[in-house]
Amino acid sequence: MTGSITTDVGRPASATAAPLLEVEHLTMRFGGLTAIDNLSFTARQNEITALIGPNGAGKTTVFNCLTGFYRPTAGALTLHTATGAHKLERMDGFRIARAGVGRTFQNIRLFPSLSVLENLLIAQHNRLMAASAFSVAGLFGLPSYRKVESEALDLAANWLRRIDLLDHADRLASELPYGHQRRLEIARAMCTRPAVLCLDEPAAGLNPRESLELNNLLLSIRDQDQVGLMLIEHDMSVVMAISDHVVVLDYGRKIADDRPEAVRNDPNVIRAYLGEEEDEALPDAVAADLGIDRGTH
């Protein structure tokens, strides 16, 4: 083993930024299978927290608990926002979204037969309906509705500019190239005004140029939008390039929780993530991604 060992499992990566999302003793069982086993970590404001691990480690299950798709078997999930501390484990998906948890999925879930602009407006549907007082009269008569409607259009236009799709606003979402659809899905999630945005494999299927554009978009969201990002990602080059903090799962248990440069040299992570006892057995490309120096063998 040539990589240095620096990870202190369980130590938070940063104690400076305010806690945004606290996961405490999260457990999720499906019958006899424990998919998440007593998992605790903290994601912080204005940071990108990556959740990584081998296939079946439990990453998507964590997202499903955070977004109300699953009700956890045990544990507490607390989102801290300007409106207070929200106990997510007691809430359904609709209330969790309103509390400030946004999400994208492994498989793109845009409305394919709506335009690019309509996809960004429909994401703001709940806010628009609330401003209409849920009445037809409100849709046509209330000044508060017109104000929110104008803000919704401004927000959509702003995101179209940021993802460089303003010229494509009237095209059907399904007509866009795959990489554009990925960016649109992130913009759509941002139009729900989340406090934390959970991204499930956003780089999957992207070519290197699109992947670089995605990195820049996610960094700009972190730095400009008062949003914390949680990222499930198999592409280690993306994880290492943009994450502030990495949590590693293996068989539902946390095996590392630290800065990316520490995690990538952790022998437990290498062993679990790659399923190999020795780094000599790793494919060269994987070892390079993990930053393992093989020159001295």
Ligand SMILES: Nc1ncnc2c1ncn2[C@@H]1O[C@H](COP(=O)(O)OP(=O)(O)OP(=O)(O)O)[C@@H](O)[C@H]1O
């Ligand atoms: N609804 C469910 N019912 C039964 N078992 C489930 C369910 N959802 C997930 N699991 C199991 O929980 C474990 C964790 O699955 P999960 O999809 O969270 O892993 P993952 O780390 O996201 O994997 P991948 O990287 O392949 O997407 C797996 O063994 C999976 O089969």
